[in-house]
């Protein structure tokens with residue numbers, strides 16, 4: 117009996133090893149260049165003891181494939197094969213020209229999940245196309261312009277708050293301050309709610325924003341997103357996510373009802389979504405609530421971290437900070453001392469500063485696509501099989517020394533017209549490219565420029581001596597610094 121148990125266990129262990137070896141030979145069998153996997157995590161880090169963040173791992177994978185001269189290469193996220201693209205022409209083809217074969221993000225959403233999960237980001241195929249077509253007119257520059265005054269109303273509380281801290285001689289935790297601003301903006305523009313995050317830091321919008329900023333590690337998240345059973349299991353364990361969904365669903369629906377009954381109009385996304393429904397009555401309130409939740413999900417953290425990274429870099433690069441301040445002042449002088457929508461569009465140097473921030477610290481470090489039909493890569497014999505995950509390392513591209521010499525240096529001049537013209541279009545993809553390009557790009561840039569215009573004309577920022585220039589990133593879904601960003605602030609005279 118004992119011998120039989122031992123024999124059974126050994127056979128089981130052997131079968132597992134043989135199975136894993138077979139699984140991990142996928143790319144070799146397909147004659148695709150690959151990075152060596154380790155059993156059982158593949159090319160991924162051990163999720164229980166990660167030595168690097170997910171962002172850095174994929175960037176290092178990009179660097180290694182490029183060093184070896186490959187245009188793409190096979191990885192294993194756990195046991196799941198994924199193809200990482202390196203060559204920018206191949207990337208362009210997959211993200212844009214041959215988009216019809218790679219239209220989905222490859223996210224799994226169970227039909228039993230709340231309607232809020234079924235949003236633009238998770239949709240694929242015709243469903244995505246219909247929603248994207250419906251939503252696109254909501255994000256035009258004309259529509260963004262109508263929201264400009266709504267965002268302006270969110271800036272004064274931030275400036276007043278910093279003024280108060282300056283008087284008390286306190287060091288600013290800029291991450292927290294811009295997160296409050298970003299919450300106020302997304303609450304006001306996405307849901308028509310005045311959040312007053314500086315006065316009420318424990319209000320629900322801020323609470324869920326914090327949940328997002330400290331989000332689940334990407335290893336877990338990616339596995340939850342791409343593996344059906346883990347998605348089902350993972351979400352059951354995340355009651356706070358369900359609670360967040362219920363909160364946003366309820367908030368949107370009560371505002372929608374109030375506005376309909378009282379014929380209230382306001383310059384925000386709720387009004388734009390209602391306008392969309394008036395044009396196309398087949399749009400349901402559930403769909404509108406899902407779109408509005410997606411605006412929070414996709415827009416809150418990305419904008420807050422970009423502002424944090426930007427102020428961090430400007431504090432360490434005072435000459436660039438001063439040049440950006442002058443650009444803002446010059447444009448405002450041309451517009452009678454006022455900050456206007458047309459004015460912020462004219463701030464060319466500020467735009468270069470934001471571009472360089474998003475190059476060095478892109479909030480979305482990896483783009484993901486699911487191949488929906490067997491696809492032959494041009495000029496090769498290699499076929500990407502249906503259901504294969506395809507990845508683009510935005511961080512890898514943006515820190516590639518061949519594309520950006522001395523990539524750790526913060527240098528907005530990389531984005532002057534001449535330098536931009538000399539680079540491949542896909543060498544800069546913080547908002548992605550092609551049909552799935554970030555729909556909120558204009559809104560994000562407007563919100564960031566408004567905040568920087570007020571902050572830089574009112575204050576001068578310097579790094580607190582306790583804070584190093586080389587910061588580590590956190591292992592959350594979007595890129596963010598692990599530690600607080602501590603800045604000293606000096607009020608500038610009028």
Ligand code: HEM
Pocket residue numbers: 221236237238248410411412414415416418419422478479480483484546547548549551552553554555556557559560
């Ligand atoms: C600095 C801020 C932001 C950055 C860096 C950013 C970046 C991105 C990236 C990389 C994607 C993925 C595109 C792809 O898969 O090809 C994306 C998608 C998306 N973003 Fe943004 N984003 C930002 C702000 C916003 C804001 C403010 C909103 C909403 C108001 C927004 C809404 C969306 C939506 C809805 C999608 C999904 C689009 C689709 O699948 O069709 N984003 N964003």
